[in-house]
Amino acid sequence: MAPANAYFHSAGERVLADGKTIPPGQHEEFSDYIAAASFIHSADSWAYLGRALHAVLQGDVHGAVHLCYYAELRAAVSLLSTEGIYIGNRCTLALTNAGAVEVSGAGTHVAAWMVLDSWARSARARDLIGKILRPIGAPLHEWANNMGSGIQPVIEGLLNDIAFDLSTFSEDRNRRNHVSYQPTRVEPDDLSADESARIVDDVWTLLEPESRGTFPVLDRLLLRHLAVGVFAPTHEVVGADGMPTGLTDWTDWAAWLDSVAPGGAERDPYFASIRAKPNDATRDGSLEAAFTRNQGAPTTYVREMILRTTLLARLSTGACVELLDDSGLAADDVSTWVFGLGEARALWADDVPDPMVDLWADAQVAKEELEVASKTSHHALIKGMREYLAVLGQAERVAAWSFAS
Template sequence: MSIPALLNTDKPKVRLASRKAVEEYFIRCAAAGGNDRWIDEANRYRKLTTKTYEADESSASVHHAALIEYISASAPTHLIDGWSYLGRTTDAILRGDLNAAIHFAYYAELRAAMSLLACEGIGVFNRKHPIIDKSGTSTSPIKRTQLWDRGSKRYKKQPASTHGTVWPLLHHWGSLKRAENLIEGLIAPAGYTLRQWLDALSIPSSMRAISKKWLRTWGTDLTRLTDDHDSRNMSSYRPSELRLAPAPSAPSAIEFVADLWKLFEPATGGRFPQLEKELLKRIVRASGKPITADALENNLGMPPATAANWQRYLTNPDEPKPLTLSDKNSDVDQTDCSFQVASRAALLLFLATGSTRKHLIDAGYSSDNLEFFWRRLCEVRFGGPANILPDEPIDLWDDIEATISEAEAWSAAASPNASLGEWRKRQPAIMNQIVSLELAAVWGLVA
């Protein structure tokens, strides 16, 4: 597979990109109070973004302040769109429309990467991709990437398309110390950092290696489906009726979607503790190290009963279906492919959500600052009208949990080969609610 890479001359732009400038944008927004939008309506790049920027860049008339505002504001907005695409993915899976599911899941993964990069001060546009420089007041573009040519056995430069540039940017950023530091700070099972857990259990794993592996695995479709144009085009542009993958049974699809929801059960502070625990367990199991309750008592100060519970959990081989599937790569005409791409998109969205939330919290955002976003979204996509929504969006989990339980109860009583059509006929209201994964964006940014 030929994977595009950044030019060596562009790598310092990524290394020195200003995350601080993005944070300062949100500090100004929070200080203004009473926010009702992510960006000023008069911003030059709010509409016709790429066309306006390319024209300005060609004429050396870039409005850097407006462009920095746009890149900053695109972090939460790409994220929200990414979760919406993932919601449409689950809707397509539960209708047996697997080609549409792959299409939506790929774009959920793409938007997650774009949000994560925007948090770092890196814009992903069309053919020119602006990066906020170290000063935080100006930008410079990436215009070319390079692709390995098998015939000449050397790299050749090529125009920096969106799909061909997002992975080189994400891959290089993921190799940097700044990515390691960010990811380590986003995951803290039971309030302990990953480094504290690994040290307590005498696991010598490098956090840099872990973060690089996660980004490489969870973003794999940005390389695989970009390089393999035929595969991506088959899902997005070619008639699906000519090569239908076998539809999943209703119990199989329900299990996958239910497990996905459970990974994103929210907690206060915008955390997803079940997913954080599962990611820790993956690291621990991959190490092959014996896990004892004594080590947790002595090194983390856990009470004996708590340490024993964690020891049992960390040595339990059971794993939610999305995590298992995230490591696998089936052809696009196989039933599990849509599940696999959806799983990876959800995990990359998890990182992008944590990164975006960090900006908002560090800038002093309160739930009141974000009410304009979450009430509108929930009214339209989940539980409207707005005046009956709870004061705290985390309370919506109770409705989702009840919905999942009803779907699982039907599945347990149904034939293992029951069709999705049969299930939807029996539980149409459940089908309508169980695909509202936009709620994860709300919980991650607001709760």
């Protein structure tokens, strides 16, 4: 986006000054602004998530919930921006061929979740998610079409399972309000150092890349969850009384999975693993908490909130990469911005990583240090992590290796 763009400085104020509309002559400039903003919101989402992870490691659960909510919000705004939807202060606009149309006058937080809830039910959402999730190298829509049910019920099932709805995000906002404005230690509520470490380890396990813009571990785990969700309801064990027992008959699982897999999937070790054993808590546990909904004190829900945010941030990042590819641009076109982000956030010492995905190496070492660090207390954990503690709080690394090559 050029500095001469009318929305380069204080876009929100400019929109309000123009009466919550976009003058016809500035439609292209506003489109450029929204497109650029989608990448920045995505990176900011990862940054907030990283700070939430850092807070978890330091034993600050309330701070983690506060930061996680803003990571969630920024990911939502990023995702909607890639779809041409501007979320502003009491002004939400949708770009159309005829110009910008106001779709809500609600505040930023209310509007973001309301519009996201509506978007998630649309054909555009199904098409986009079906393209950007690529388990075992094939887009999700290929797997879904082979399952016979098509992409619609598969995507709807995924979004429902991760509580991707207005009520959940509104609840997360209420949780943010509670931890941000109420005294935090009237009734102490703390995670153990071991519990904190497991949350952070699970998130970084999900983030391991294969190449620019890929999330192979996360996408594979989502595939297993979706496949089981499609197979199990039609293969229930029936009791002697003719009534369903709530158990699944896995007899035909391997043959069914073979029939829905795109070519080449059989060579993937994870595919072979879920083919042999569809449910394995040790293998799949890093993601499963994202599909739960707990009530109570922050320690009961911080894990699921962080994992749900990780999924939403993954979707927003994938949408940004898809937008870049669809526009005919390439990673080099955003590299200068990524370089500036990396230097400002101390993601590297001197030379820019080449390829950018090499940023994962630091995270991998930090993850290994986390696994062996003492967890007798948060103090022992922090002291044992040394400089690697900072790395595990730099989740904007994901934006850097996803957007630049």
